[in-house]
Amino acid sequence: MKSARLTSGRHLPIGKILCIGRNYSDHIKELGNATPEAPVIFIKPASSVIGEGDAIVIPPYSRECHYEVELALLIGRKGKDIPVDRAMEHIAGYGVGIDLTLRDVQDVQKKKGLPWEIAKGFDTACPLSAFVEASGVADPQNLQIRLTVNGKVRQDGNTSMMIHRIPAIISHMSGCFTLEPGDVILTGTPAGVSRIVPGDHLVAEIPGVATLRVSVA
Numbered sequence: 001m002k003s004a005r006l007t008s009g010r011h012l013p014i015g016k017i018l019c020i021g022r023n024y025s026d027h028i029k030e031l032g033n034a035t036p037e038a039p040v041i042f043i044k045p046a047s048s049v050i051g052e053g054d055a056i057v058i059p060p061y062s063r064e065c066h067y068e069v070e071l072a073l074l075i076g077r078k079g080k081d082i083p084v085d086r087a088m089e090h091i092a093g094y095g096v097g098i099d100l101t102l103r104d105v106q107d108v109q110k111k112k113g114l115p116w117e118i119a120k121g122f123d124t125a126c127p128l129s130a131f132v133e134a135s136g137v138a139d140p141q142n143l144q145i146r147l148t149v150n151g152k153v154r155q156d157g158n159t160s161m162m163i164h165r166i167p168a169i170i171s172h173m174s175g176c177f178t179l180e181p182g183d184v185i186l187t188g189t190p191a192g193v194s195r196i197v198p199g200d201h202l203v204a205e206i207p208g209v210a211t212l213r214v215s216v217a
């Protein structure tokens with residue numbers, strides 16, 4: 001079983017990974033999508049998680065794997081229908097994750113009205129850093145978030161640019177799915193997404209919170 005590591009030494013077995021799509025307006029523009037009224041939600045399985053130093057394996061059925069750097073929340077307390085003003089109490093820690101997306105496969109699935117799992121939930125599709133304890137992050141809604149590929153900065157945003165903010169995301173998701181300790185929430189990506197190819201080296205970073213280095217096999 002994959003487990004989420006907190007900097008305090010605590011471990012939680014990873015449950016479901018809940019993701020929100022289209023949560024930064026600059027990223028919606030670059031993909032030519034409409035701004036959704038309700039958050040777009042999808043799930044990655046725990047089996048898709050890899051960690052520091054691991055390799056991304058692009059499945060043979062795709063020619064276009066994109067990175068999306070995202071602030072990751074680790075849930076520490078169970079909850080259902082969590083009110084917005086109690087949402088932050090459910091967060092155990094913060095980290096950085098990469099929501100890998102097979103854009104060509106996703107585009108086909110979208111056109112056919114089919115689910116996205118094969119584009120979003122494949123093995124290695126969810127690189128995750130270690131998590132810093134929630135008490136160690138003063139303002140999670142004002143964090144620089146950056147991704148470099150082979151030393152070049154490709155995404156450079158701030159969590160203040162989220163459309164749906166962290167408490168609203170937790171409250172909304174917990175209305176559909178009971179949140180449990182070990183669940184992870186990926187909160188959306190800023191602009192700059194692009195393709196990766198074998199041999200690329202990626203560094204995802206939230207300065208002062210987390211760093212994650214992975215490569216493409």
Ligand code: ZN
Nearest residue numbers: 068099188189
């Ligand atoms: Zn994403």
